[in-house]
Amino acid sequence: MTDQLPASDAEWRQRLTPEQxxxxxxxxxxxxxxxxxxDCKEPGTYRCAACAAQLFTADDKFDSGTGWxxxxxxxxxxxxxxxxxxxxxxxxxxxxxTCDSHLGHVFGDGPRDRGGQRYCINSVAxxxxxxx
Numbered sequence: 001m002t003d004q005l006p007a008s009d010a011e012w013r014q015r016l017t018p019e020q021x022x023x024x025x026x027x028x029x030x031x032x033x034x035x036x037x038x039d040c041k042e043p044g045t046y047r048c049a050a051c052a053a054q055l056f057t058a059d060d061k062f063d064s065g066t067g068w069x070x071x072x073x074x075x076x077x078x079x080x081x082x083x084x085x086x087x088x089x090x091x092x093x094x095x096x097x098t099c100d101s102h103l104g105h106v107f108g109d110g111p112r113d114r115g116g117q118r119y120c121i122n123s124v125a126x127x128x129x130x131x132x
Contacts, residue, residue: 024101032067035123044130053098
């Protein structure tokens, strides 16, 4: 799917559900503890719901207690891009490196023994490709 990315906002609206569009294209956030993958423990690869690019692996997922799926690292060096946000409340936005969709944010309060990062990602931004 990554080779046929929509070129216009109207095409994104057509491809995505209204909730996916709100989060992925308009940088929204789903309410805590409502996402499908928050408590998911199944092995596999998490892909971008907008373009199917590989983003995270289940091996790097952990229970942060925050109400959103959390990962210690992206699947590969080029799978996500980071953007600094805010003047008063500083945080770092996580975006899909392939289609530039908003995924969530990264914080420095993750497990110290696994790098200290917490990639806090909206479930609606993900599709789990389960291991066979």
